[in-house]
Amino acid sequence: MHVIDDAQRRVRLGRRHLLAPSGRVSSAVAVADAVVALHATDAATVFLSTCARLSEAAVETVERALYEDVSLVRLLSMRNTLFTVPAGLAPCVAASNAHAVAAKERRSLLKHLRDDGNGLDGEWLTTTEREVLAALAARGPATGIELSAAVPALRTKITIFPGKKQEAVQGVATRVLRVLAADGRIRRDRPRGSWTSSQFRWTVSEPWPARHPAEAQAELTRRWLHSYGPATEADLKWWTGWNLGQVRKALTASGAEEVGLQNGTTGWVAAGDAGPEPEVEPWAALLPSLDPSAMGWADRGFHLPAGHRAALFDRAGNIGPTVWWNGEIVGGWAQHANGEPVWRLLSDIGRDATTAIEAEASRLSAWVKDIRVTPRFRTPLERELTA
Known part of the structure; x- marks a missing residue:
């Protein structure tokens, strides 16, 4: 069996x-296409992940794709998580x-x-x-608060988990809007405030054209393996949220090929993609919380030293x-109060690498300007750096 070692996997990741x-590319859609899907649980992640891969990073480039061209769309999908994907891949x-x-x-x-x-x-x-749909059609994009003012039913309160320790009273507005969005009948429009805000307006949308689920799973697997392969069954299962039976059927239907990995396990690549990846120049990157390059695999040992996980x-x-x-996570970053x-x-990487990281930090500062990004999920090192 052909073996793809960790160094080659890191080269693939970089390219x-x-x-x-x-x-780097000039299009936000090309970025999303390259990584298949951008994590969108934290609104800022979409912008930070995309701009890290753009030849000319700019908030406006991402906003245009999301809200004007609607060539990038958000879907509640893999692992019941919000992702941003190219509109062409959305069906x-x-x-x-x-x-x-x-x-x-x-x-x-x-049930609730x-x-x-x-x-x-x-x-x-x-x-x-x-x-809700009638209100949006009549007034145009609106926030959840504005829709609750227009649709009295959205102000209804319900008790969830009655009689249990986790019993709580909550409004139904967020849940109803979440269901409508999951069905594809509404979508998130421009937020209130800056690009880091999660207070989105909602607008009417149309459900995506029907596709056969098994065929769609095979296509998504092909796309994912091209970007993340070689990868294991466990990696694909984790990323998609499918059960093992669905994973194995999708691998077979996609024409995936088996390869060996450096740790002795079996991995998979897209059909005809087992050959060597051409080398790339040395590179550094500052990637955000939940970036797809860090979240693409269940086993991240080929790019993440085990000792770095706790931080x-x-x-x-x-x-x-x-x-x-050069394809390996070597530390973490945050922002000062002024955005710097x-x-x-966490790794000893030498002066050339440090110089390259400094250049990436300057590139980040140039487009983020004075915006302060606080990740939704705070980690020990990020908290220390902002203290």
Whole structure:
């Protein structure tokens, strides 16, 4: 079996994830296409991940793709997580992941409505959804607060987990809007405030064209293996949230080929993609919390030294901002109160690498300006650096 070692995997990461300077592109869509999907749980991550890979980093480039051209779209999809993907890939992601997530979200909300005991049911939800869509059609993009003012049903409170230790009272507005968005009937529009804000306006959308789920899973697997291969079954299972049976069927249907990995396990690459990757020039990167290059695999041993994990991850397993050198995570970074990047190296990488990291920090400062980004998921090193 052909073996792809860790050094070659790091070369692939640098080239295919557009992190080497020679690989940078001018289009936000091209960035998302290269990494398949950008984590969007934290609004700032989409901008930071994209601009790290643009030849000319600019907030306006990303905003234009998200809100004017709508060539990048957000979907609640893999692992029940919010991602931003190219509009052309959205039907595939919807059929392979998002539709199942939407059905689960709807079942969960209906259960909470029934358990509340106030007579709320599926008919109530259908009527409320219709009123939300009518309000958006009449007034244009609106925040959840504005929609709650226009649609009284959204101001309804329900008790979730009644009689249990985790019992709580919550409003239904967020849950109803989440279900509508998961179904593809509304989408997030421009936020209130800056590009770091998660207070989005909502606007009417159209559900994505239907695709056969198994075919969509095979296509998504091909795309993912090109960007992240070689990778294991466990990596694909973790990234997609599929069960092992779905993973194995998708690998077979995609035509994936087996290869050996340096640690002795079996990996997979896209059909015909087992050959050597051309070398890239030395590169450094400052990537944000939840960047796809750090979150693409369940086993990140080929680019993340085990001793760095405690400083760079929160208790839930979310990775914070990272410093990279030639395909390996070598430290973490944060911002001072004025927005200037500050970092700490966890590996001894030499003066040339440090100079390259300094240049990337300057490039980051030039487009972030005085905006202060605080990751939603705080990690030990990020907290220390901002203290």
